[in-house]
Amino acid sequence: MSGDSTIEDIREQKKNELQNQTEAETADAGDVPAEPVHVNGTDELTSTIGDYDVVLVDFYADWCGPCQMLEPVVESIAESTDAVVAKVDVDANQQLAAQFGVQGVPTMVLFADGEPVKQMVGFEDEGTLRGLIEQYS
Template sequence: MSSTESVPTEPIQLTDAADFDDLVADHAVVLVDFYADWCGPCQMMEPTIESIAAETDAAVVKVDVDVHQALASQYGVQGIPTLLVFANGELAERMVGAQTEQALTQTVAGYTA
């Protein structure tokens, strides 16, 4: 597991689906944001997602469902935004729909504490 010093302070845009498992494995806690550019609630969540990346010990990975349809399907994403929390490489939480910054911060904090 990586130390918290290596946790990026900005969201990581997934460019290659083959990197997904490594990203999840490389960090103790990872928040994955399945989104689409055309999704209004996803756009509303953007400042919150950036804040979580900057202010928590969780790595944040953004997955565009239009680009990575197979990955979205693999994780059962049927509505966006879908937010998954991975702790120690295992799926720990699933949230569908826009979330408040407080709710997301509390969820992530439960795994980074």
């Protein structure tokens, strides 16, 4: 009976691979993630900015109080707008943070059509961020 078990394992693995492939293709078709996307490194950020029309990048640190206060705001924006929210941990991605001139956290950079259009340092309220995103959506 161990042969039957192996066949079932292989079927399950193939089924999961196909499901993941389908989900990836759906994401490539322009669906915007409903939660913030954690980005590590320049390549991932460049890919995210290139794949979506409007991307709000949240440069944050786990130890930062204002960053923690901003977390529910960015989650709400990711869930309810056409913008993708990308999160970059500045401690793990110091070179990336330096590349965008991040000197304090939280720093938010809004990209539209692959280009940075606005940079904000410090806590921003949800209404301000939504209004800014709507200008470019």
